[in-house]
Amino acid sequence: MKKLFLLTIILILQACATAKNPNDQWIGQSKKNLIKAWGPPIRTLNHPNHGEILIYADQVYANTDTSEATRIAGPNYWNYTYIYTHKDGKIYLYKTDKQQQPPQTIAVK
Structure with missing residues (x-):
């Protein structure tokens, strides 16, 4: 019984360790394919030296x-x-974020 329990725990941990974010498929792909x-x-920024x-x-x-009135009013x-590419156009990193500022105000940090 202990062996079965241990095997079940190992399988669960292994399944969790191999689960990936679906966007991982883009790492190493070209900007053109993306x-x-x-x-x-919506916007492209130059990332100095990268x-x-x-x-x-x-x-x-x-x-x-809760009504179906205009959705313009209220917080948004x-x-x-963010998809980061090397100078050769290959994707090496992506990040997600939630912000209140519009895309026009974003700058490279």
């Missing part, structure tokens, strides 16, 4: 009213995906 799949980014940062963003309206935020 743009074909996702469309053009390459570019492609910024994808979705604005989310948090309507405090942006869901960002």
